[in-house]
Amino acid sequence: MQDIDWGDVSHCLAVIQEGSVTAAAKKLGVNHTTVSRRISALEKTLQASLFDRSTSGWSVTPVGESILPSLEQMQEAAGAIERSVRADRQDLSGTLRVTALDVCIQRILLPGLKAFGEKYPSINVELLASEESLDLAVHAADIAFRTTNDPPPNVVGKKIANFNYGVFGRKSVWEDYLSGQGGVGAITWMLDGKAVPEWLRQSYPDMPIRYRSNSLNVIYDLIRQGHGFGELPCSLGNSDPDLIRIPAQGVMEPMGFWLLTNLDLRTTARIRIFRDFMLNYLQPIVERFESQSAL
The missing domain is CATH 1.10.10.10 (Winged helix-like DNA-binding domain superfamily/Winged helix DNA-binding domain)
Known part of the structure; x- marks a missing residue:
């Protein structure tokens, strides 16, 4: 039959x-x-x-x-x-709210977002550049790109890669430090109070902290403009030809890079399509995220 x-x-x-x-x-x-x-x-x-x-x-x-x-x-x-x-x-229209670190949006997501916009012009993407973990459960955002080793329980997501970290600086600043010139300082994340990061405590205990910031983008710009040494994701530091990896112990443990979304919204068409599109876009460059050496 x-x-x-x-x-x-x-x-x-x-x-x-x-x-x-x-x-x-x-x-x-x-x-x-x-x-x-x-x-x-x-x-x-x-x-x-x-x-x-x-x-x-x-x-x-x-x-x-x-x-x-x-x-x-x-x-x-x-x-x-x-x-x-x-x-x-x-549902392939309307607004999609995406949150990520400012540096993640600028250095990682923008090419993929451009390609997504060309393919799905009726979906408007709102980019929320934030250091905070916006609450996906109350729809503060639909999609979050976050570095974490412990995603919250009220979301679903996929781990894209591990971010490895290193200490970076301009070659000229490193040479100044080796020659014994004073004035070379550290640039650190704005931690608890005046806490000293482990890489500084273990490897450069006498180096003063010149700047603290709660923005990875600001830390990156300070390092690349020669204000001192600081800790960055290797994918970011290695991609800049003006920076070199500075020898250091006590750098941060690898952090997972996740794409997260709300449990209730995971099957919504525009969210599902955006998630799959960005995962496909990011997959070929995972090696750059995880590398500890220049590529």
Whole structure:
């Protein structure tokens, strides 16, 4: 037996539901010859007669009556598929709120965001550059890119890579330090109070802290402009030809780089499509995230 053609089934059901070939043809927007041909094709596939044809009209045969519930189930399944696709199409518009560190948006996500915008121009992306872990559970954001080894329990996500860290500085600043020139200082994250980072405590205990900041982007710019040494993700430090890796012990342990979203929204079309698109975009450059040496 050949596979059943859903188009043939829909024509058969239309005749049963509308009561005549003429009414079925009108409902389907075709002529009665097409309806008759499609039903004959279904009967040929099933190797059974579904209608008794007479000059007074068509009546359903016992075989047709017996398979009617199955045909109606096929109709419902097809309708569910159509509704799902239509919902997805309608949902491929509107606003998507994405949060990440400012430096992550600028140095990692922007090319992928440009490609996404070109493919899905009806989705407007709001970029929330924030150091804070916005609460996805209350829809402060739809998607979050975060570095963490302990994602919160009220979200779902995928780990993209591990960020390795190192201490970086300009070569000229490193040479000044080696020559014994004073004035070379450290640039650190704004930790608890005046806490000293481990890399500084273990490797350069006499080096003064010149700057503290709560922005990775600011720390990066301070380092690349020659204000001192600081800790950066290796992917960021290695990508800058003006910076070199400074020997240091006690650097941060690797941190997971995650794409996270709200539990309730994970199947929303625009969120699902954005997630899959960005994961595909980021996959080829995972090696750069995880490398501890220049690529």
